[in-house]
Amino acid sequence: MSSLLPTIYRFHETAWLIQFHTGFDPLGNRRVHQLARQFLASHFSYKQVIPGYDSLYLEFEDLPLQKHGANKLEAFIAQQVHSFWQATDNHPIIDSEENTVVTIPVCYDSSLGNDLEAMAIGLNLTVEEIIELHTGRIYQVFLLGFLPGFPYMGQVDERIACPRKQKPVPVKAGAVGIAGQQTGIYPTHSPGGWNIVGHTPLVLFNPDTALPTLFQPGQLVQFSPIDFTTFKNWPAA
Amino acid sequence: MSVIIEKAGLLDTIQDAGRVGWGHLGINPNGPMDWYAHALANALVGNQENTPVIELHFPASTFRFTEPASIALAGADFGASVNNIPIPVNRMVQVPAGARLHFSRKWKGERCYLAIQNGWQVHASLGSTSTNLKSKFGGYNGRKLMSGDQVNYRKLAGTYSNRVRIANSFVVPIPMRPFIRVLPGPEWDWLDDASQSSILKNEFVLSRHSDRMALSWDAQPLSLKSKNEMVSSAVTMGTIQLLPNGQLLTLMADHQTVGGYPRVLQVIRADLPILAQLAPGSIISFVCTNIEVAFREWQQMKSHLQQIANAVRLQMAFG
Numbered sequence: 158m159s160s161l162l163p164t165i166y167r168f169h170e171t172a173w174l175i176q177f178h179t180g181f182d183p184l185g186n187r188r189v190h191q192l193a194r195q196f197l198a199s200h201f202s203y204k205q206v207i208p209g210y211d212s213l214y215l216e217f218e219d220l221p222l223q224k225h226g227a228n229k230l231e232a233f234i235a236q237q238v239h240s241f242w243q244a245t246d247n248h249p250i251i252d253s254e255e256n257t258v259v260t261i262p263v264c265y266d267s268s269l270g271n272d273l274e275a276m277a278i279g280l281n282l283t284v285e286e287i288i289e290l291h292t293g294r295i296y297q298v299f300l301l302g303f304l305p306g307f308p309y310m311g312q313v314d315e316r317i318a319c320p321r322k323q324k325p326v327p328v329k330a331g332a333v334g335i336a337g338q339q340t341g342i343y344p345t346h347s348p349g350g351w352n353i354v355g356h357t358p359l360v361l362f363n364p365d366t367a368l369p370t371l372f373q374p375g376q377l378v379q380f381s382p383i384d385f386t387t388f389k390n391w392p393a394a
Numbered sequence: 395m396s397v398i399i400e401k402a403g404l405l406d407t408i409q410d411a412g413r414v415g416w417g418h419l420g421i422n423p424n425g426p427m428d429w430y431a432h433a434l435a436n437a438l439v440g441n442q443e444n445t446p447v448i449e450l451h452f453p454a455s456t457f458r459f460t461e462p463a464s465i466a467l468a469g470a471d472f473g474a475s476v477n478n479i480p481i482p483v484n485r486m487v488q489v490p491a492g493a494r495l496h497f498s499r500k501w502k503g504e505r506c507y508l509a510i511q512n513g514w515q516v517h518a519s520l521g522s523t524s525t526n527l528k529s530k531f532g533g534y535n536g537r538k539l540m541s542g543d544q545v546n547y548r549k550l551a552g553t554y555s556n557r558v559r560i561a562n563s564f565v566v567p568i569p570m571r572p573f574i575r576v577l578p579g580p581e582w583d584w585l586d587d588a589s590q591s592s593i594l595k596n597e598f599v600l601s602r603h604s605d606r607m608a609l610s611w612d613a614q615p616l617s618l619k620s621k622n623e624m625v626s627s628a629v630t631m632g633t634i635q636l637l638p639n640g641q642l643l644t645l646m647a648d649h650q651t652v653g654g655y656p657r658v659l660q661v662i663r664a665d666l667p668i669l670a671q672l673a674p675g676s677i678i679s680f681v682c683t684n685i686e687v688a689f690r691e692w693q694q695m696k697s698h699l700q701q702i703a704n705a706v707r708l709q710m711a712f713g
Binding site for chain 1 (some may be wrong): 423
């Protein structure tokens with residue numbers, strides 16, 4: 158855990174950036190989501206709330222009309238952040254939402270096209286070992302970004318961590334990849350630089366539904382291998 | 395009623411003010427490149443600010459209106475004419491049934507906004523009619539307009555002339571200037587001293603490799619004090635990132651919600667319209683300002699837009 162206190166930065170005319178300075182630390186990230194929930198439960202309405210690995214962006218439609226309205230709003234934000242930080246420093250809150258683990262089916266079959274063979278050579282593991290390590294732990298959704306519904310999840314086991322490709326290649330919707338110590342899933346066809354390990358038949362983003370994304374920031378996730386037949390016969394959403 | 399795209403333009407898309415409130419799910423807002431011209435076009439036909447407008451690049455589409463309509467163009471001047479009668483930007487124009495709107499030449503600016511009274515009638519997706527080209531949703535079927543497309547609009551009440559009628563002018567256009575006012579970004583301090591100094595002294599040339607996602611600049615490379623690791627964090631329109639090659643990238647309307655490059659500067663909202671209208675090859679420099687100036691300038695522009703909208707509605711009410 159960082160010994161630094163969170164800082165608050167006036168990002169632009171109507172936004173502030175709260176920074177925890179905890180880098181990729183999963184516990185720091187959990188606190189980002191807890192703080193986000195605390196703000197969302199307050200009586201303000203926000204134009205945009207964007208969690209990062211260790212930051213929280215709060216944007217308003219406009220600033221309050223009062224004299225020194227910006228300063229007052231910033232003081233409110235600071236007070237919320239500092240009281241939250243103090244309350245959670247030694248005893249992190251365990252939200253009920255944080256206990257549920259979502260299971261994501263992934264087909265690691267080579268017939269779907271993936272990078273497992275190349276990764277096995279580079280990592281000095283067998284394909285089976287990579288799959289075992291990828292499915293063997295519970296991941297945290299650090300944030301959603303890059304594309305609507307794209308989850309940045311981590312941390313993967315060090316033994317299967319590998320850098321992004323030099324040049325992106327076309328990847329299919331549902332492609333599950335690894336970049337560094339992160340694992341993620343492409344919601345749509347896209348150029349992709351992540352190392353693809355498999356594909357999920359689930360739909361990650363549907364703008365025509367009330368809950369347009371499969372993932373939410375802060376969620377816990379585990380991957381479960383399915384065979385090719387199960388993948389092909391997966392019921393459409 | 396609808397307007398028919400007789401000949402599609404390079405990149406014409408439906409945009410409202412942007413799809414907000416979904417950033418935490420990675421859903422980026424899209425919306426107009428030039429927020430001011432977008433709002434102005436709407437104001438000139440008596441629409442609310444968040445009404446869908448068609449953003450045009452050049453070459454722009456040729457449009458044929460099946461029924462009479464009240465329209466307005468704002469932003470770039472693309473040499474518009476209706477039934478071969480030249481029409482100015484920044485005015486409400488009434489067009490008769492069958493009118494053909496054509497754009498002949500890029501005189502000034504890069505993005506023009508075509509607003510219609512009561513707005514273009516397009517289904518909202520996640521509360522917005524802005525087009526998300528990358529994920530292919532929103533606006534007109536999640537894509538740019540193509541030949542043969544028909545975009546609906548509401549029939550006007552009352553009777554209308556079968557001639558083109560141009561309303562009086564209310565608007566003083568924003569002057570283009572070669573400097574862009576900026577605030578320091580969250581990672582401004584990561585720049586080494588020489589770079590902090592030169593970023594505010596040097597000239598930046600707008601690269602051809604610029605689009606709705608971002609403006610690329612060519613200039614003397616800049617550098618960081620040390621190799622800090624940047625973890626992904628929120629970005630917005632106007633955020634200026636320092637790329638690994640030492641060049642700057644200014645995020646624009648189709649920016650993603652988070653970025654992994656240091657955010658060294660933030661363009662003030664008031665100056666985003668200038669950026670939106672710059673042609674490749676344009677030379678600018680950055681001038682540092684403070685948040686109070688930024689906020690005040692923005693509020694003044696909003697206030698001005700409100701006055702224009704009120705004047706237009708008054709004119710519409712009393713003829």
